[in-house]
Amino acid sequence: MQMRYRRRRKRAAALILTVTLGLFGSACSTDDSGDDSAQEFTYWSMWQEKEPQAKVLAKALADFEKKSGIKVKVEWQGRDNVTKLLAALRTDDVPDLIDQQYFTVSNAIVKNDQFKDLSDVHNMEIPGENKTVRQVIPKKYDQFTTTADGAQFLIPYEVIGYSIWYNAKALPDVASNPPKTWQEFTDVLANSKASGRNPIALDGDIAGYAEFWTATALARTLGTGGFHKLVSDKQASGWDDANVRNALAAIANLAKQGYFIPGYDSSKFPAIQTKWAQNQADFLYMGSWAPTETDTLAAPGFEYRSFNFPTLGNDDSLPASVIGFAVPKSAGHAEAAQKFIAHFLHKERLSKISSEANNLTPRPDVEVPKQLADVNALLQEKNLSKITDGVLGDFSDFDKKVFQPLNLKLMTGKITPDEFIDQITTGQRDFWAGQGS
Amino acid sequence: MTLATPPAGEPRRWRGSPRSTGAFDRSRRRLFLPFVVPALVLYLAFVIGPTLAALWISFHRWDGISEMRWNGLGNYSALFGDPTFLTALVNTLIILVVAGAAIFAISFVLTMIVREMRGRSFIRSVLFFPHIVSAIVLSIVWGFIFEHNGTVNTILSKMFGAEPIPWLNSDNLFSMILIGTVWISTGLYVTIILAAVDRIPRYFYEDALLAGANAYQRLRFVTLPLSWDVISVAAIFWTISSLKIFEFIYAFGGTTNDLPPPAVWNSALFVYGESFGGRSPSYLFGYASASAILMLVLFTVLIVVLRRLLRRDSIEF
Structure with missing residues (x-):
């Protein structure tokens, strides 16, 4: 009796386990079988379906499907697409094409060698244009899209330039003679303050936006790559330096002089940016998305102009970033995805990123929207440098835990440049010591 | 009796x-x-x-994709040298103790008041309301209310001509998070405690009144002993929930793409911040897991201790 009961119990347990695991198995597996693999690819987009870039891409994808016969499975995932990719890389369900800012891609799949080298795409001909990809994408963007040993992990299709924005209608003197040096810039700020206006808008609750100021000031003083080098030093020995102190003092002085709009340290984004668009502050240091992000709330007749971050030494490069396509190493249909990249870079299609989504593209022959003319001129004329000198991408953990909090204290006048130097030196040494364990 | x-x-x-x-x-x-x-x-x-x-x-270095590299107890020792983790740990304990004390104190006071009021069920619903609404929505509303030109500063300025108070700056943000947490959670605990108090027959209170007991004495000698089992469960429940508070801090202190400043992180945000969070995530899965395990151990110990401390023989009535 007892034996029978046990046996029956075992049978029941085995049955339930089998059924349960079976259900799991069928729920978790995806059916990727089928031999038409060359004729399709999957694209996980960083855009959400209603964003202008998504609309441009959707049209290009439809056109590509028609012309090539290759079917595209697109998922408009939004900015989390790379995080989701990271999880997917451990499964068989890997997308063949993704897009993101260069540092997001490099941070997620370059260091660990999970990307496909897209150097071949440079040699691909853009269908219908008799030009190769290399011929239309200038080499100045390679610093964003290649690894130290020259592998191509990204093909850019949108460019972001970071400049200081203002309303030319309200500030005609600035428009006719934009400040070039830090001294000229602070003269303009002092003038603005004396006239009873708020000189600078900053949404201080976004630590990354506050960081743009200090990081650029440091890169200006130390030269491109100087801030990056400072942070990568495990002994943190470079901070106690006259040039560094000078750059930090320049930034601290903005707070000391009361140049930031009141409430910049205690508002919720985008409150301050909106105030700037409504002429309540004069300047906003922001990426080239600033006009599109603020135009619905901008004061009537707002005329978007911008100038390069002023010099604090010899460097006058334009801080920039790029958004582009990447292909994961384990993608099953990489070839089809690469065909689409070449297809999208056709002048006619790519120019819609400019004309419909109001953003800059890497192709110099694409006409730019009027409000981006200044930043585009800088993009063509100047050398480019990475925004935050590449620190945000390469040392993200240090950046958010050590640099950004201290920077916010500096920019709200809570610590002096000397205190900043002391604290970051200790913080950086401790950080690197913790990394070595 | x-x-x-x-x-x-x-x-x-x-x-x-x-x-x-x-x-x-x-x-x-x-x-x-x-x-x-x-x-x-x-x-x-x-x-x-x-x-x-x-x-x-947690015993490895791992970016989520590459092979895991054995790190022994390295992640754990690094955590104790990481000021951000120690801040997150302290913040978690402050939320547990300070917000917890406030929640239970306010809950008892409200219970005593509401117990004797007319329209009790309506008031109970009103008190419970913040707990039903998503913490994300509340945090956004709180952002509007307390920002520099928000509702509170506008009212203060109109009524008293006061200068705007920087409620949301780095000095005040964590205190605001504590207040917000209390505001969101109190309704739930009032409801739980009130349900327990409702079971207590009225004649205990009448008897206490006749004996000349004041409100505090009624709470001390009638309410607490007769609803102790429910209160101790509620205390355990709060301890567990306080560890998991995430969305209010995330949405109140951060923005769409950005984490709140590390000074207001609790342990849940630390785990997120070291793994997937932020514009440029850290992808330190070993490190984040070690912090999660440490907090699990700490809270398991806390709950065991708390259960022992709160253990009383249950009283039947």
């Missing part, structure tokens, strides 16, 4: 006595496995399995 306690040392049995061999008991025993196994499998797959995996990952 007697207060009887059940004899100690005689645990209640949920199954029949082992000696009972009736047909009903046998069929009940046969049903035991089919009922337990599915839940057990799910529990193993979704709770125990991931917890063990997190424990294993």
Whole structure:
């Protein structure tokens, strides 16, 4: 009796386990079988379906499907697409094409060698244009899209330039003679303050936006790559330096002089940016998305102009970033995805990123929207440098835990440049010591 | 009117006595496995399995994709030298103790007031309301209310001509998070405690009143002892929930793409911040797992201690 009961119990347990695991198995597996693999690819987009870039891409994808016969499975995932990719890389369900800012891609799949080298795409001909990809994408963007040993992990299709924005209608003197040096810039700020206006808008609750100021000031003083080098030093020995102190003092002085709009340290984004668009502050240091992000709330007749971050030494490069396509190493249909990249870079299609989504593209022959003319001129004329000198991408953990909090204290006048130097030196040494364990 | 306690040392049995061999008991025993196994499998797959995996990952350096590299206790020792983790740990404990004390103090006061009021169920619903609304929505509303040109500063300025108070700057943000947490959670605990208090027969309070007991004495000698079992469960419940608070801090202190400043992180945000969070995530899964395991251990100990401290013989009435 007892034996029978046990046996029956075992049978029941085995049955339930089998059924349960079976259900799991069928729920978790995806059916990727089928031999038409060359004729399709999957694209996980960083855009959400209603964003202008998504609309441009959707049209290009439809056109590509028609012309090539290759079917595209697109998922408009939004900015989390790379995080989701990271999880997917451990499964068989890997997308063949993704897009993101260069540092997001490099941070997620370059260091660990999970990307496909897209150097071949440079040699691909853009269908219908008799030009190769290399011929239309200038080499100045390679610093964003290649690894130290020259592998191509990204093909850019949108460019972001970071400049200081203002309303030319309200500030005609600035428009006719934009400040070039830090001294000229602070003269303009002092003038603005004396006239009873708020000189600078900053949404201080976004630590990354506050960081743009200090990081650029440091890169200006130390030269491109100087801030990056400072942070990568495990002994943190470079901070106690006259040039560094000078750059930090320049930034601290903005707070000391009361140049930031009141409430910049205690508002919720985008409150301050909106105030700037409504002429309540004069300047906003922001990426080239600033006009599109603020135009619905901008004061009537707002005329978007911008100038390069002023010099604090010899460097006058334009801080920039790029958004582009990447292909994961384990993608099953990489070839089809690469065909689409070449297809999208056709002048006619790519120019819609400019004309419909109001953003800059890497192709110099694409006409730019009027409000981006200044930043585009800088993009063509100047050398480019990475925004935050590449620190945000390469040392993200240090950046958010050590640099950004201290920077916010500096920019709200809570610590002096000397205190900043002391604290970051200790913080950086401790950080690197913790990394070595 | 007697207060009887059940004899100690005689645990209640949920199954029949082992000696009972009736047909009903046998069929009940046969049903035991089919009922337990599915839940057990799910529990193993979704709770125990991931917890063990997190424990294993916590001994490694791992970016989520590459091969894991053994790091022994390296992640744990690094955590104790990481000021951000120590801040997150302290913040978690402040939320547990300070916000917890405030929640229970306010809950008792409200319970005493609401118990004797007319329209009790309506007031109860109003108090419970913040707990129903998503913490994300509340945090956004709180952002509007307390920002520099927000509702509170506007009212203060119009009424008293006051300068705007920087409620949301780095000095005040964590205090605002504490207040927000109390505001969101209190309604739930008022409801739980009120339900327990409702069970207490009125004549205890009438008797206490006749004996000349004031409100505090009624709370001390009638309400607390007679609802102690519920209060101790609520305290455990708060301890567990406080560890998991995430979305209010995330949405109140951060923005769409950005984490709140590390000075206001609690342990849950630390785990997120070291793994997936932020514009440029850190992808330190070993490190994040180690912090999660440490907090799990700490809170397990806290809960065991708390249960011992709160243990009383239950009173039947």
